[in-house]
Amino acid sequence: MTTARSPRSRKLSYAxxxxxxxxxxxxxxIAFGLPFVWMxxxxxxxxxxxxxxxxxxxxxxxxxxxxxxxxAPIKYGGAVEYSFPKxxxxxxxxxxxxxxxxxxxxxxxxxxxxxxRFRGRDALFLVLLSTMILPxxxxxxxxxxxxxxxxxxxxxxxxxxxxxxxxxxxxxxxxQFFMQxxxxxxxxxxxxxxxxxxxxxxxxxxxxxxxxxxxxxxxFNGMWNNFFLPLLYIRDIAKYPVAIGLRYFQGRFRQTQIxxxxxxxxxxxxxxxxxxxxxxxxxxxxxVITGIKG
Amino acid sequence: MAIxxxxxxxxxxxxxxxxxxxxRPRSLAQREELYAYLFLTPxxxxxxxxxxxxxxxxxxxxxxxxxxxxxxYYVGSKWWRAVFTDMLVRKALLNTLYYVxxxxxxxxxxxxxxxxxxxxxxxxxxxxxxxxxxxxxxxxVAVSVLWQWLYHPDIGLFNDLLDKIGIVGPQWIxxxxxxxxxxxxxxxxxxxxxxLIYLAGLRGIPTVLYxxxxxxxxxxxxxxxxxxxxMLTPTIFFNVVMNLIGSWQVFTQAFVMTEGGPxxxxxxxxxxxYRTGFQSTFFGYAxxxxxxxxxxxxxxxxxxLRSTSFWxxxxxx
Numbered sequence: 293m294t295t296a297r298s299p300r301s302r303k304l305s306y307a308x309x310x311x312x313x314x315x316x317x318x319x320x321x322i323a324f325g326l327p328f329v330w331m332x333x334x335x336x337x338x339x340x341x342x343x344x345x346x347x348x349x350x351x352x353x354x355x356x357x358x359x360x361x362x363x364a365p366i367k368y369g370g371a372v373e374y375s376f377p378k379x380x381x382x383x384x385x386x387x388x389x390x391x392x393x394x395x396x397x398x399x400x401x402x403x404x405x406x407x408x409r410f411r412g413r414d415a416l417f418l419v420l421l422s423t424m425i426l427p428x429x430x431x432x433x434x435x436x437x438x439x440x441x442x443x444x445x446x447x448x449x450x451x452x453x454x455x456x457x458x459x460x461x462x463x464x465x466x467x468q469f470f471m472q473x474x475x476x477x478x479x480x481x482x483x484x485x486x487x488x489x490x491x492x493x494x495x496x497x498x499x500x501x502x503x504x505x506x507x508x509x510x511x512f513n514g515m516w517n518n519f520f521l522p523l524l525y526i527r528d529i530a531k532y533p534v535a536i537g538l539r540y541f542q543g544r545f546r547q548t549q550i551x552x553x554x555x556x557x558x559x560x561x562x563x564x565x566x567x568x569x570x571x572x573x574x575x576x577x578x579x580v581i582t583g584i585k586g
Numbered sequence: 587m588a589i590x591x592x593x594x595x596x597x598x599x600x601x602x603x604x605x606x607x608x609x610r611p612r613s614l615a616q617r618e619e620l621y622a623y624l625f626l627t628p629x630x631x632x633x634x635x636x637x638x639x640x641x642x643x644x645x646x647x648x649x650x651x652x653x654x655x656x657x658x659y660y661v662g663s664k665w666w667r668a669v670f671t672d673m674l675v676r677k678a679l680l681n682t683l684y685y686v687x688x689x690x691x692x693x694x695x696x697x698x699x700x701x702x703x704x705x706x707x708x709x710x711x712x713x714x715x716x717x718x719x720x721x722x723x724x725x726x727v728a729v730s731v732l733w734q735w736l737y738h739p740d741i742g743l744f745n746d747l748l749d750k751i752g753i754v755g756p757q758w759i760x761x762x763x764x765x766x767x768x769x770x771x772x773x774x775x776x777x778x779x780x781x782l783i784y785l786a787g788l789r790g791i792p793t794v795l796y797x798x799x800x801x802x803x804x805x806x807x808x809x810x811x812x813x814x815x816x817m818l819t820p821t822i823f824f825n826v827v828m829n830l831i832g833s834w835q836v837f838t839q840a841f842v843m844t845e846g847g848p849x850x851x852x853x854x855x856x857x858x859x860y861r862t863g864f865q866s867t868f869f870g871y872a873x874x875x876x877x878x879x880x881x882x883x884x885x886x887x888x889x890x891l892r893s894t895s896f897w898x899x900x901x902x903x
Contacts, residue, residue, distance in 0.1 A: 317703050321717045324775065328720075330743045331732050347746045397628040404625035408618050420629070423637050425827065425887060429835045429856045430880040433863055433873050434643035435636060437654055457632025482614065488621035517726035519838045524864060535727045539842065542731065550735060557728035564723050572716070579779060580786040 335359070335554040342550050358551035362541075362559065376556060378530060379537035384563075386451060386533055387515040393456035394511040395504050401458040402466030403492050407478065417467075423460045429520070436524060450525045451518075455511060461582065462507045468581050469503035470496055506578035509571055513564045534560045641880075648874035653867040665874035675875060677850055678858040679882070684766055685854065686833045686886075689773045694826055697777040701784035702814075715785070719778035730842035733772045734759065737843075759844050762851035769839045769852055780825050787821035788814070816899040823898045827890050834883050855879045 334342055335358055337351040365375045404410075405417050439450040473496060481491045497504070519535045526532060529540075538560060541553040568575060648665050652658040669675055700718050704711055721729070736743045737758035745755030756764045791814065799809045837856040840846055846853040846861075855875065863872030 313703060313706055313708070317708065317714055320700060320703075321714055324718050324721055324778075326743065327732055327736055327775065330736060334735065343741060345740050346749060347741045347743070397632075400625045401629040404622045408622035408625065409615065410619040410622035413622070416626070419633070423633065425831055426637060426641060427831055427835055427880060427883050429837070429859070430644060430876045430883075431637070431640035432859070433647060433869055433876060434640035436864075437643070437647070437869070438635070438640070440654060454632065454636050456628065457636060458629035459632075460629075463629060488618060488625070492625070513723065517724070519727050519842075523841075538727050538731055553731060554735070557731050560728045561724045565720065568720070568723055576782055576786075579782050 331554050331558055335551050335558055337551055339549075339551070355551070358549065358555045359559075361549065361552045362556045376534075376537060376559075379532050379534045380559070382531060383516055383533040383535070383560075386448060387512040387563075389448075389452055390455040390515045391508040391511040393452065394459055394462050395507050397456050397458040398462035398507060399466050399497065399500070399504060400492070401463045403470055403496055405463065406467040406470030407473075407491075407496065408488060420460050420463060424464065432524070439525070445525055446527050446531075447525070448531070451515070451521050455515075459511075462511070465507060465510075465578060465582050466500065466503055469500050473499055502574050503578070505571060506574050509567050509575055510578065512567065516560075516564055644873050644876050644880070647870055648877050650870045651868070652870050654869055655867075661870065665871045666877075668871065669874045669878050674850070674853070675858065675878070678853045678855045679878075681766060681851070681853055682834060682836065682855045685770060685773075685836055686830060688767075689770045689833050689836075690826060690829050692770065693774055693777050693780065693829060694822065696774055697780035697825075698784050698818075698822070700777065700781045701788055704781075704785060705788045715782070718781055722776040722778035722780075727838060727842055729772070729775075730839050733768075733775075733839075734843045737768055759852075760848060762847075762849040765844050765848060765851040769836075769843065772839060773833075773836075780829070783821060783825060784818065787818050791817045819898045820900060823890070823894060827887060830886050830890070831883060834879065834886070 333349065333351060336354045336356065338353060338355050341348060341352055362376050405413065405420070435450075436445075439445055442449075444450050444453075477495055477499075478491060481495055486494065516533075517535060518533075522533050522536050526536065532540075538553075538556055541549070541556050649660060649662060650658055651661045651664075704714055704718075708714060735741075737760075739745055739755065739757050739760065742758070744758065748755040758768045759765045795813045795817065796809055799813050804812065835856050836854050837860070840852045840854045840857050841860070844852040846857050856879070859872045859875045859879070862875060863869050
């Protein structure tokens with residue numbers, strides 16, 4: 293087992309292990325990337341080629357017409373027309389409005405938990421942490437009852453309102469950021485006659501803009517990908533977000549055109565991916581903070 | 587200007603909280619406390635309305651027969667007795683257990699493996715990291731729709747690949763035997779989020795520990811088992827718990843790709859709750875099922891918490 297090896301064979305075995313490592317990572321990366329490749333390949337394939345058996349990988353010619361199909365108005369119930377651009381617009385609206393709400397409310401609460409001293413803080417924080425592990429779907433029916441009593445079913449309010457009441461996950465994230473800001477800042481501000489409100493708006497908010505950005509991106513993506521809530525609350529096709537609208541390319545209005553379905557899905561993936569490339573470093577930092585220090 | 591606003595807010599909140607105005611300036615600590623509760627207000631309201639309230643109410647509603655519109659009457663423990671005898675609920679519970687039991691350990695192992703590989707000082711690490719992470723970023727309907735076609739027995743990607751190496755592929759999501767494994771395999775595609783966390787956890791392990799182990803004569807394997815894994819256990823624990831909770835609530839894939847089928851092979855708890863409540867409008871019965879799901883998740887969480895003393899290693903370095 294522990295035979296002394298010559299430096300040369302050691303070097304060789306190191307080189308071999310490096311090769312094995314790269315081979316493994318590259319094969320894995322191909323496996324993880326392949327579904328995306330397939331998606332793009334399908335969306336630009338000529339009409340009948342996708343149905344050929346066995347499947348062909350390379351499109352005979354590039355066809356962009358299905359992206360046009362996606363953006364064309366969809367006739368539903370005769371006169372009324374709804375379309376994919378409208379659904380995209382709805383998703384943008386919902387994602388933005390909830391992102392703003394999440395930042396506003398959770399920064400206030402995160403600041404209180406991270407920076408202010410008050411009785412019962414640790415106990416309350418424990419309550420907050422334990423709400424993070426409460427399964428959301430268990431609370432679905434009473435929440436639905438509440439919103440239906442308020443007459444909000446069919447509107448965007450059930451999707452928007454909860455984000456304005458400090459989602460626990462974001463409070464936790466921002467608290468961790470606020471706690472990193474040096475205490476001396478607070479003391480200096482208090483000595484200069486600042487109140488906690490001034491301290492929050494003039495010092496902590498400007499210093500934690502990157503963290504607020506992370507919360508906005510997380511909430512934006514979360515709402516963008518959210519399927520269940522709009523499924524429950526949104527009935528009107530004109531109000532659909534993209535996540536629900538996508539299903540309507542699966543042969544509800546007409547025979548499924550795989551290319552159009554893939555083109556629509558592809559477009560719907562663009563905003564979250566763009567945001568990631570835009571704020572990659574910060575986002576990873578945010579994921580790490582919430583994932584490690586639980 | 588700003589000072590004026592602050593004083594105004596302070597007076598207002600003092601009035602709301604019923605605290606008498608005092609001529610003597612209050613201590614800094616008291617002021618801070620007052621403001622703290624002011625800042626906390628959104629969360630406290632949200633907690634009562636959207637978290638604690640519904641959590642209690644779900645058990646209340648489960649004692650009624652109600653469609654929330656025309657009929658509501660008390661039925662006692664009827665739904666709770668039904669929940670334990672209903673074959674469909676049992677099926678949904680077992681299906682979801684199947685999903686959780688494979689998807690959580692599988693996802694954890696996969697995410698850790700990728701993280702450990704990427705942590706070996708690879709070139710262009712951020713490129714690989716991005717490739718592995720991207721799928722987890724876009725989880726949702728688009729992914730379900732895409733995988734539905736990847737799984738197509740004739741014109742899908744997977745059976746084509748299997749065909750190329752001479753294997754006749756299964757019917758995937760169209761076969762009651764393969765449908766759940768298909769959905770589980772798809773969930774593994776999203777392991778990238780956890781991978782990022784493990785990657786950061788690996789970087790956080792002090793090199794001193796590896797050096798000490800090496801001086802003590804530990805080889806690569808022993809360093810891995812006696813340094814890397816123990817130091818990573820708190821991260822593993824947290825991620826496993828969060829993954830457990832999420833996996834017990836699996837819904838979108840089953841709803842979009844298979845609609846619970848074939849032959850209820852992918853009927854999950856949340857899908858069944860959705861159907862009982864929102865499609866058949868038996869909200870009381872659906873609440874009892876949701877309550878049952880909560881109790882099951884709670885048992886899993888408490889068991890994991892209990893188990894920590896056996897395997898989770900908290901080290902202060």
